[in-house]
Amino acid sequence: MHFIPLLLYGCAAAAYVAHFARRDRTTARTATGLLGTAILAHTFLIGMQTVQAGHAPLVGTTAAVSAFVWLLAISYLYVELTTDERAMGVLVTALLTVLFLIPAFDPAVSPRPAVLQSPLFTLHVLTVLFAYASFALAFVIGVTYVLLFKEIKAKHLGYFYARLPSLQVLDGMNGRVVTVGWIFLTLGIAVGGIWVMQVQSSPDPRVQEMSIQDPKILVALVSWGVYSFALVARRAIGWTGRRAAWLSALAFVIVLLNFVPVGYFLTKSHNF
Amino acid sequence: MSRLYAVGLSHRTAPVELRECVDFTRGGTVEALTALAARGVSREFVVLSTCNRAEIYAVAGPDGPDTIARFFADYHQLPLARLAEHLYVRQGADAARHLFRVAAGLDSLVVGEPQILGQVKAAYAVASDGGFTSAMTNRLFHSAFGVGKRVRRETGLSEGAVSVSYAAMALARKIFGDLRGLNVLILGAGGMAKLTGMHLRGQHVQQISIVSRTLRTAETLAAQLGAVAVPWSELGAALGAADIVVTATGATDPILTRGAIQDVMRPRRHRPLFIIDIAVPRDVEAAVGDLDQVFLYNIDDLQGIVKENLARRSGELERAEAIVEEEAQKFMAWLTSRDVIPTIVALRERFEAIRQSELARLEPKMSGLPPQARERLDEITQLLVQKLLLTPTEQLKALRDESSGAAYTDALNQLFRLGSDEAPQAPRRRSKVSPLRRE
Numbered sequence: 149m150h151f152i153p154l155l156l157y158g159c160a161a162a163a164y165v166a167h168f169a170r171r172d173r174t175t176a177r178t179a180t181g182l183l184g185t186a187i188l189a190h191t192f193l194i195g196m197q198t199v200q201a202g203h204a205p206l207v208g209t210t211a212a213v214s215a216f217v218w219l220l221a222i223s224y225l226y227v228e229l230t231t232d233e234r235a236m237g238v239l240v241t242a243l244l245t246v247l248f249l250i251p252a253f254d255p256a257v258s259p260r261p262a263v264l265q266s267p268l269f270t271l272h273v274l275t276v277l278f279a280y281a282s283f284a285l286a287f288v289i290g291v292t293y294v295l296l297f298k299e300i301k302a303k304h305l306g307y308f309y310a311r312l313p314s315l316q317v318l319d320g321m322n323g324r325v326v327t328v329g330w331i332f333l334t335l336g337i338a339v340g341g342i343w344v345m346q347v348q349s350s351p352d353p354r355v356q357e358m359s360i361q362d363p364k365i366l367v368a369l370v371s372w373g374v375y376s377f378a379l380v381a382r383r384a385i386g387w388t389g390r391r392a393a394w395l396s397a398l399a400f401v402i403v404l405l406n407f408v409p410v411g412y413f414l415t416k417s418h419n420f
Numbered sequence: 421m422s423r424l425y426a427v428g429l430s431h432r433t434a435p436v437e438l439r440e441c442v443d444f445t446r447g448g449t450v451e452a453l454t455a456l457a458a459r460g461v462s463r464e465f466v467v468l469s470t471c472n473r474a475e476i477y478a479v480a481g482p483d484g485p486d487t488i489a490r491f492f493a494d495y496h497q498l499p500l501a502r503l504a505e506h507l508y509v510r511q512g513a514d515a516a517r518h519l520f521r522v523a524a525g526l527d528s529l530v531v532g533e534p535q536i537l538g539q540v541k542a543a544y545a546v547a548s549d550g551g552f553t554s555a556m557t558n559r560l561f562h563s564a565f566g567v568g569k570r571v572r573r574e575t576g577l578s579e580g581a582v583s584v585s586y587a588a589m590a591l592a593r594k595i596f597g598d599l600r601g602l603n604v605l606i607l608g609a610g611g612m613a614k615l616t617g618m619h620l621r622g623q624h625v626q627q628i629s630i631v632s633r634t635l636r637t638a639e640t641l642a643a644q645l646g647a648v649a650v651p652w653s654e655l656g657a658a659l660g661a662a663d664i665v666v667t668a669t670g671a672t673d674p675i676l677t678r679g680a681i682q683d684v685m686r687p688r689r690h691r692p693l694f695i696i697d698i699a700v701p702r703d704v705e706a707a708v709g710d711l712d713q714v715f716l717y718n719i720d721d722l723q724g725i726v727k728e729n730l731a732r733r734s735g736e737l738e739r740a741e742a743i744v745e746e747e748a749q750k751f752m753a754w755l756t757s758r759d760v761i762p763t764i765v766a767l768r769e770r771f772e773a774i775r776q777s778e779l780a781r782l783e784p785k786m787s788g789l790p791p792q793a794r795e796r797l798d799e800i801t802q803l804l805v806q807k808l809l810l811t812p813t814e815q816l817k818a819l820r821d822e823s824s825g826a827a828y829t830d831a832l833n834q835l836f837r838l839g840s841d842e843a844p845q846a847p848r849r850r851s852k853v854s855p856l857r858r859e
Contacts, residue, residue: 300594303724305580314597316692386691391712
C-alpha cells in the first residue's frame with residue numbers, strides 16, 4: 149500500500165529530471181501529472197490510516213515524516229502552479245522520494261496515547277510540519293540560487309543559466325517562503341508550549357521530559373533563532389541574495405537533522 | 421498541372437546592394453500581391469520580404485517560375501539579366517523544405533534568430549487577408565509555423581544571445597528578472613556610450629544617468645537620450661543608486677577600483693550590481709568581480725559568451741534539420757494524396773459508367789427476371805467494381821513522393837483514358853468528392 153505513493157513520487161522525480169534536461173511541454177505536463185497523482189495516492193493512504201486508527205496519523209516520527217512529505221508536495225505544487233517554474237521540482241521530488249522511504253518501509257501506525265488527544269497536539273504537529281515544508285522549499289530555492297549565482301560569477305553560462313529563473317526572482321521567493329515558515333514555526337512552538345502546560349499533571353514520562361534540555365526542543369529553538377536572524381538580517385543589514393540563500397540552506401539542514409535523527413534516536417520528550 | 425514553387429533571393433545568393441533594391445514591403449506587400457495577381461500566373465501565392473530575403477511562394481503552372489522571375493524584375497524596375505543569376509527556384513518538396521528551413525531560422529544570416537518566424541507569419545497573414553491563399557498555401561504555411569515552433573521547443577537552436585549587446589541584456593535579465601524599474605549608470609559620453617544608451621533606452625529601464633569627466637559632454641549626450649547628466653564629483657552617490665553600470669570611457673587607468681566599489685556596496689545594502697565594462701583598455705579593476713553581489717563582465721567575457729552560444733547553436737543544427745525533413749515528408753504525403761484524389765474519383769466514375777452501360781446493354785435480356793433478381797444483380801456488379809478498385813485506391817493514397825504520384829496518375833490517365841470525353845462527368849464532381857479541397 150505504501151509502495152504506490154513511493155513509486156509515484158519516484159516516477160515524478162524521474163520526470164522532473166527529464167524535464168530539466170529536455171524542457172518540453174509534454175514532459176512538463178507528465179511531471180506535474182505524476183506528482184499530482186502521487187499526492188492523491190498519498191492522501192488516500194492517509195485517509196485510510198485515519199479511518200483505521202480513528203485519528204489522524206500524526207503520532208511518532210514516521211507518521212510525521214509522511215505528513216511532512218504530503219505537506220511539502222502540496223506546497224511545492226501550489227508554488228509551481230502559481231509561478232509556472234518547474235526547475236525546483238527536481239530537488240523537491242528527490243527529497244520527497246528519499247523521505248518517503250521511511251514510511252514506505254515502516255508503515256505501521258503508532259497508537260495514540262491518551263495524553264495526545266488534545267486538538268492542540270494536532271495543531272502543533274500540523275503547524276510545525278507546514279513550517280518545515282516551507283523551509284524545505286526555501287532550502288531548494290537557496291541551492292538553486294547558489295548554482296545560478298556561481299555560473300554567472302564564473303562567466304560560463306551553461307546548464308543552469310538556461311533553466312533557472314532570475315536571481316532576483318529566486319531571492320524574492322526565498323524571502324517569502326522563509327517568512328511563511330517562520331510564522332508557522334512560531335505558532336507551532338507556542339501551541340506546543342500551551343499544550344505542555346495543559347497536560348503537566350499527566351503521568352506520561354515523556355511529558356515530564358518536555359523542557360529546553362531535551363535535544364528536540366533545543367534544536368527546534370535553535371532553528372527558530374536562525375530563521376529569525378535570517379529575517380531580521382534580510383531587512384536590517386541587507387543579507388539578501390547569496391547570504392540569504394546559504395543561510396536558508398544551512399538552517400534547513402538543522403531542521404532536517406532535528407526532524408529525523410534527533411526525532412528517532414535522541415529525544416526523550418518527542419518519542420511517541 | 422499546378423505545382424508549388426518558391427522563387428526568390430536571399431543573403432546566400434545576392435549581395436546587400438541588390439537585396440536593398442528588391443524589397444516588396446517598400447511599396448506595400450498588398451500592392452505587390454495585387455500586382456502579381458494581375459499577371460494571372462497563379463491563384464495562390466505569398467510574398468515574404470525581409471531585409472535578408474525576398475521570396476514568392478506560389479502554386480502555378482510550369483511557366484510559373486519564369487513569370488515570377490520577370491515580376492521580380494519588373495516590379496523593382498531592374499533588368500532581368502541582373503537579377504537572374506541571384507534568383508533561385510525551388511519546386512514541390514524542395515519548395516516546402518525551403519520554407520520550413522526559413523521558418524526554423526536555419527536559412528537566416530544568424531542561424532536560429534527568432535524574428536524570422538514572426539516575419540513568415542506576418543507575410544502569410546497579409547496574403548491570407550487579401551484572399552491570395554488557398555488550400556495548398558494554407559497547409560504549407562501552417563506546417564511551416566509548426567516547424568518553427570517545434571525547432572524552437574525541441575532544439576537549442578535559438579538559445580543564447582549571439583551578439584554582445586543581447587548577451588549583456590540577457591545577463592541583466594537573469595540577475596534582475598525585469599529591466600523595468602532599474603537604474604542604469606553610463607560612464608563616458610563617447611560613441612560606445614551613446615550606442616549603449618540607445619540600446620538601453622529601448623529596454624525601458626527606469627532611468628539612465630550619464631557621468632563624464634566634463635559635465636558638458638555628459639549633458640549633451642543626456643539630452644539626446646532623455647537621460648540625466650551627473651557631475652563627476654557625484655560618481656559615488658550615482659554608483660550607490662545604480663543597478664547596472666556601463667563603463668565606456670577612454671581612460672588608460674581603471675576608474676572603478678575594488679575599494680571604491682566596496683565602499684558603495686555597504687550603503688546599498690548589497691543589492692546586486694551588474695557592471696559591464698565595454699572599454700578597451702578596461703575601466704574596472706578585475707578584482708571588483710570578486711566582491712559579493714557584484715557581477716563584472718568586460719567586453720572579452722561577453723564575446724566569449726557569444727562564441728559559446730554560437731558553438732552550441734551549431735551543435736543543434738542536425739536536430740533542427742531532422743525536424744524540417746520529417747515535417748517536409750509529412751507535407752509531401754499530404755500533397756501526394758491530394759494530387760491522386762481526382763484520379764481516384766475519375767477511375768471510380770469510369771468503372772461505374774462501364775457498369776451502368778453494360779447493365780443497360782443487357783436490359784432486354786434481363787427484362788424477364790423477377791425484381792429481386794435484378795436488384796441482386798445490381799448489387800453484385802457494384803460490389804465487384806468496389807473490390808476491383810479497393811487495392812489500387814489504397815496503393816495510390818499511400819504514395820509518399822510527388823514524382824511517383826505524378827507518374828502513377830499519368831499512367832492511369834492513359835491506361836483508362838481518364839479525363840477524355842468518355843467520362844465527361846468526372847471533373848464536375850471532383851471537388852464534391854474530395855474532402856481535402858474544402859480546407
